Ligand code: HEM
């Protein structure tokens with residue numbers, strides 16, 4: 197039935213990808229709600245206070261990216277290992293557990309006061325809630341661990357019984373790192389300073405550590421498929437990239453230790469190492485373009501190629517350039533926790549992890565649906581959505597950066613610094629523009645959804661095209 | 668270059684680099700953990716402060732505010748609010764929320780008891796005394 201799928205068990209990736217996209221839509225809707233609350237402060241209050249919308253926005257982001265990573269692994273590991281997935285049943289089961297746990301969590305945020313939710317879900321047994329990005333109730337956190345372990349087991353067993361490639365081993369290493377580092381989410385000392393110190397072991401060591409391994413592996417897989425470049429070359433690149441990522445990223449964690457009560461020497465350790473963190477992202481950019489330029493075949497999925505190249509460029513801009521901008525201690529002293537941080541957070545997450553997941557979906561989804569690539573018209577629409585989302589995210593970033601520079605200036609630099617709220621009033625125009633760009637992003641996302649349902653024009657068009665040649 | 672720089676050599680550099688970085692990071696962490704007590708003054712971590720942090724977390728304050736620069740950017744920095752406003756203002760402020768001013772950003776009403784308000788204040792006071800290398804740059808946060 198699916199002649200293109202090399203291993204039927206790869207099909208488990210499909211529900212993961214579909215769910216990822218669905219949650220992505222939810223994430224953006226809540227982003228737009230918050231964007232409006234930034235300028236119309238009482239919008240939807242008290243039904244959806246800002247903090248609730250924010251939890252939904254960021255948690256949906258993380259969860260849909262995890263769905264995307266898992267889908268990617270289920271799709272590419274059988275093909276890399278040249279064997280069926282160890283247990284498709286387990287993969288389906290975990291899909292439902294993760295989806296239900298995720299849905300219940302979001303419903304809990306929206307329907308129950310957070311303090312009540314904490315009480316209901318055993319937060320008093322082990323206090324883990326109420327920290328940024330780690331707001332999930334205890335049962336959800338345990339659920340995440342269970343799903344991650346079952347998933348790593350399933351992928352690990354598949355790799356063990358089959359061919360071991362650099363791509364699958366690096367992906368597995370990244371996934372194990374992801375699961376292991378999440379365990380620090382359960383450590384929450386009552387000392388805020390040490391709490392923060394280890395909180396970053398989840399947040400920073402994820403996005404500037406192990407997730408980069410996952411990202412590089414997914415990119416490498418797609419590039420091999422669409423360019424036909426020799427695996428040896430690609431895998432050597434892969435090792436260079438992940439070496440740079442971890443050697444700079446691990447000690448680079450120190451760029452979060454400047455002002456939270458840790459010793460001052462972190463301003464040097466964190467500054468120097470994190471200033472080198474753009475290198476792996478730059479290497480990925482060069483890698484993508486190099487491979488596409490050296491391609492040995494013209495893959496008909498042009499949209500996937502565009503996403504892959506886009507990931508290379510945007511990850512470097514968002515993580516590399518916007519990260520470097522505020523990573524040195526003397527700069528970070530002024531920009532820490534401002535709209536500059538939000539600007540960087542958006543472009544980095546989008547350019548690196550959103551785009552790499554959309555890359556693998558773009559490549560794999562047509563095959564999962566029984567064709568090598570989507571019809572021409574669908575691809576054109578998908579490429580429109582690429583440009584709309586990417587360009588509007590660049591504008592969101594620029595507007596937030598504008599807001600941030602003014603905020604820092606008025607609140608932290610000038611001689612008569614002004615209070616936070618007074619400054620917010622003066623930068624409203626940037627927040628309005630951000631919301632506008634957000635709406636364009638939403639339009640791009642809707643086009644993206646539509647592109648899945650677009651078919652080619654009826655046959656007659658093709659016949660008409662041929663006629664001139666006959667005359 | 669490619670004859671010398673083989674894939675297996677690249678892999679070995681990766682292993683070596685990661686092990687070295689992780690060990691160095693752990694060593695720095697170990698040293699940091701030993702130095703932190705002098706900087707965070709944990710001898711002042713009273714039961715009140717501990718309860719205050721619990722309230723801070725279960726009300727998801729960090730969903731709108733930053734604390735020592737981390738959190739959300741919707742509402743003012745609270746790491747130094749104890750120094751900016753003082754205990755009485757903080758308690759009075761929390762009690763009268765939401766302001767209900769049309770179009771203004773709103774903070775929810777948490778129905779805290781007097782004891783809970785004291786706990787929150789104790790937590791914010793303790794936080795404001797952490798040695799943050801003089802961050803934030805000024806009292807406005
Ligand atoms: C794809 C990779 C990356 C992602 C997804 C990412 C995302 C984020 C996010 C979401 C935050 C805000 C965290 C919070 O809420 O407190 C943040 C903070 C930060 N990031 Fe990144 N980042 C990435 C890479 C980098 C790189 C490569 C650098 C440095 C070159 C960097 C430098 C920073 C700094 C200095 C902060 C702290 C900002 C502050 O003091 O407020 N990031 N990042």
Ligand code: HEM
Nearest residue numbers: 227228230231537538541542545546550634637739740741
């Ligand atoms: C329509 C588009 C979007 C809008 C209007 C929007 C709006 C917002 C707002 C208002 C915040 C809260 C900032 C604060 O704490 O004060 C936020 C946080 C965040 N959003 Fe979005 N967002 C959008 C799309 C996205 C996308 C596509 C991503 C992922 C790539 C994303 C990732 C994040 C992250 C990581 C944070 C936390 C940032 C940090 O802690 O520094 N958002 N967003």
Ligand SMILES: [Fe+2]
Nearest residue numbers: 400404449451
């Ligand atoms: Fe970081």
